[in-house]
Amino acid sequence: MGEIPRVKLGSQGLEVSKLGFGCMGLTGVYNSPLPEEDGISLIKYAFSKGITFFDTSDVYGPHVNEVLVGKALKDLPRDQVQIATKFGIVKFDSGNVIVNGTPEYVRSCCEASLQRLGVQYIDLYYQHRIDTSVPIEDTMGELKKLVQEGKIKYIGLSEASSGTIRRAHAVHPIAAVQMEWSIWTREIEEDIVPVLQGTWDWNSTIQSPWPWIFRWQGCHRKCTSK
Numbered sequence: 001m002g003e004i005p006r007v008k009l010g011s012q013g014l015e016v017s018k019l020g021f022g023c024m025g026l027t028g029v030y031n032s033p034l035p036e037e038d039g040i041s042l043i044k045y046a047f048s049k050g051i052t053f054f055d056t057s058d059v060y061g062p063h064v065n066e067v068l069v070g071k072a073l074k075d076l077p078r079d080q081v082q083i084a085t086k087f088g089i090v091k092f093d094s095g096n097v098i099v100n101g102t103p104e105y106v107r108s109c110c111e112a113s114l115q116r117l118g119v120q121y122i123d124l125y126y127q128h129r130i131d132t133s134v135p136i137e138d139t140m141g142e143l144k145k146l147v148q149e150g151k152i153k154y155i156g157l158s159e160a161s162s163g164t165i166r167r168a169h170a171v172h173p174i175a176a177v178q179m180e181w182s183i184w185t186r187e188i189e190e191d192i193v194p195v196l197q198g199t200w201d202w203n204s205t206i207q208s209p210w211p212w213i214f215r216w217q218g219c220h221r222k223c224t225s226k
Contacts, residue, residue, distance in 0.1 A: 004050030010175030014124065014154045016053035016082045021046045023056045027065045036068060043072035047081065057086035057128055058113055066116040073118060084176075085113050086128035086158060101131030103142035110146055126156040126178060136164050140171035147172065162195045 005018045026039040087109035090098045146152045154175035
């Protein structure tokens, strides 16, 4: 395996390769999907070069992206790979999309993702979008149970407000926050970044899944290109 530096993601112990691999495009979003064998080969090649942090979601495909990642994982040492996946966006055949953060849905999504990925646990489990009709404390309460049961190791939020991050963190520590942050999109510097910098004695990470990616390393107090 190659020599890519490793970094702490959050302050609860999660360690990942500094360069991650976003798997969304392998099954087609803004592009045509790759043949399955090519997608699997790319993931395995990335691992051989030192990338151990792979990001997917149940909505990519939907579902087929997790299946692809799971097939690649069969040929990789599980204890050397960190998998991030997400729940919360429900996509219908009609094209309509809703957000669901109910405790029952959280658990059912986690169980389904574990099965598709073919793993016993998920390293980092994000709420992909916040369901404002459900108190974040209820959603986090179920995620906390999943941590206690060993089905997920760390909890993350995606596209969350500073108030939601505060309330969620009060229930269980948040390891990562995924937001859009680029040269053209700077709004989070006014609200989100200050929260992660100084509100608690913890280090979270903001990462942008967009083409120009910057990551906030709370523990280093600097921005580094991903």
